[in-house]
Amino acid sequence: MADWLRARPQVRTIRAAACDLNGIARGKRLPAHSAEKIASDGTRFPMSALNLDIWGEDIDDSPLVFDSGDRDGVLFPTERGLVPMPWLEAPTALLPIWMYREDGRPYDGDPRHALARVVERYRERGLTVVAAVELEFFLIDDSGKTLQVPISPRSNKRRKAAEILSIRALDAFDAFFTDLYDACEAMDIPADTAISEAGLGQFEINLVHQPDPLRAADDAWLFKMLVKGLARRHGFAASFMAKPYEDYAGSGMHAHFSVIDKNGRNIFDNGGPEGTDTLKHAIAGCLNGMSACTLIFAPHLNSYDRMVPGAHAPSGLCWAYENRTVAIRVPAGAPAARRIEHRVSGGDVNPYLALAAMLGAALNGIEDAAEPPAPVTGNAYALDLPRIPTDWAGAIAAFEESPVVPRIFPDELIRNLLLTKKQELHYMAELTPTEQVEIYLDTV
Template identity: 40%
Template sequence: MGDRGMQEARAFLEQNPDINSIDLMIGDINGVVRGKRIPRDSLLKAYEEGVCLPASLFALDINGNTIEETGLGLDQGEGDRLCFPVPGTLSRVPWQDRPCAQVLMSMFENDGRPFVYDPRHVLRRVLDRFAELGLTPVVAVETEFYVVDRERDGQHQLQPPLSPVTGKRDKQCQVYSLSDLDDYCDFIESIHQSALTQQLPVDTAIAECAPGQFEINLKHRADAMQACDEAVLLKRLIKGVAARHGMEATFMAKPYNQEAGSGTHIHVSLIDQQGRNLFASENDQGLSSALLRQAVAGVLALMPESMVVFAPNANSYRRFQPGFYVPMSQTWGADNRTVAVRIPGGSAEARRLEHRVAGADANPYLLVASILAGIHLGISQRLSPPAPVTGNAYASHPPSLPNSWIQALDQWQRNEVLPSYLGAEFCRVYHANRYGERQLFMRHVSSQEYDWYLRSV
């Protein structure tokens, strides 16, 4: 660990003498935060010497089962690798009653090489391709989520929480409703205050179009890795603050049958070494920028290959239904929220593309890596996009993207381009992990199947 990390750790301990424990956190392939808790006296050693965690951490499915087909479990003897804290991510955990802290980590081989299955290193691999071109992606992450009651309803299903103001359970919600934000103002304010403590650049909060659904936006960063680190930290923060307020926050892509799903929207622009936005154009709302059009073309071209990153689990594909404002085809357009890649309006200096396909359950590092791989492909091969869509893309363009888990997994195995960006070995392990989880999921017989088929067939 470099001098910056050690100086940060020493300063933190000096400024926070009441801290008695620190959570060392690392995101697995699913984006689930795992790790261990250490006493404060062990923090400097963790920065200097690293912390051992098993390589099989990246073989775990959503329930913590080791998927042995990855080859990272028993085949390797469940061996350890070294994990080091990520500078800039050490902070207090303000929603906890006890004085504690947390820090993100990344995994390395014992000889110091990056552990290729760690999603942070997968993203770094893609970012290095941009550095070779003298370009820097600027990234912002927008994530939707639901807060739900800890108690289930009479049918053991999820239900919205009781309004902190009216004491009644919301049955409907209006998008951008200020009164809904008012009802949950203490919860939203707690998120903002906790984000200030952790130096997370939280921007706007929006009430979405379903009861208990919100969107919290992070400001853009000219460091895509930092943007993803902050997205992971914000998700943990929201869950912690929700629990403090007697609720449960979920980032499931589709928690309710008849309500909108939750997505993750990624905004990306490119700057050169002088800090100029290379997507900027004064004409035609930015659509005439050659580099922007090439970037869009590459993102659209890699969408089918990337689908199992955008939608990584069984529930992810419930979100892709007509009428719920989720793009299901390779479309783009200016200031159009029915397309997969939107070019927002605004000033030329802020010109960017917005990727709107992924669910809230996507791993931020892998999601951004896949989008940036598409941008790099488009600009390096000077690809041309199809005509931009005006009007309702849902009506004019039938679904063309893989819309089931098995279709997306089968496509992943046929991928030709994405492995060259993310790494062929990582792609092999990712497929084994996701396919293994699907096999376990398919063994489960749901109550819906009993209702439909038990007496009828």
């Protein structure tokens, strides 16, 4: 850390930040020299800071606040170390941190620790998860009363149409994407392919697979911060909210993962297109946990506007080979790369919780040798299938009542998330649709 700062004497301040349950960075601004002290001694802020609602308010009746005297947790740097923040005017570095209790135990309300627990379950079996995500987002002009596509800096025109796989749409914002890829390189975020998508001003960037889900989730969390911050420097907004436009498809975060044994073999690969029995068990686990974990995959009121049939977001509990209408897709390709694509999450998720839910459910299925239903063919939206919860209140109830969830998440995180979402459900109902969009646009 000292070497990193010595090589960058222009960096005068840092932001030490942890990820809260909504995926929002919570932390402090400090002089750059404080990074060394945080590395050795940690920094402190209340445990309740990782359990705030979408407005950044304390949770009513939370045991973390007045009942406990609003006790501090101790936060230390993650393995990521310092990374630049290219979206700010002054040279600045971000120090990702995660929370521990005073006695050194991980704080169970920290979403990064929740994912680490799942990763450890795999490690105990001699297994390594290789994971990556695809993140969709919108570029938006939010300067007026209605949201619209930004004016292209190249043509000085506003193109009010969806353009799937359009090179013209990418080139219209070439300066932004050039800066974005440069910033990803500086932050060591493995950005790969960019495409234009089906929504107004909607794009997707794939991140390269990592043999560490924590690293993959870090990449996604940092990428979301970067995209939103950099867009503002270019004079418009970027948003990962699930569905800003009623008449166009919303944004997802598709996750791909395979599992490698201690000999380096992909345990989903049987040399053919169908995959191993273990692949089927993992798929069954994902499907068995999907309704229970919908609150993770669709954590906000706006999330459920995306999850309607025919809108490029899965709504039925099913799987298939090479089929993008299903919840769980097994992509085609070389058998050695056989993997699961989990297609339910919106772009508005907390990536740590989303990957923990997916991978934890998959491991449950492997441990139980669970059997999935037969793969479907054709348009899954047209089939009579069991449905995942289609509204926020239903997802909260499913999460609270399911026996699957405690196998994946610790009790404290379950309690905190339920308190958070019940409070948001109550207060969001008091807002107009415009006010709801305003809060989600920049936060998620």
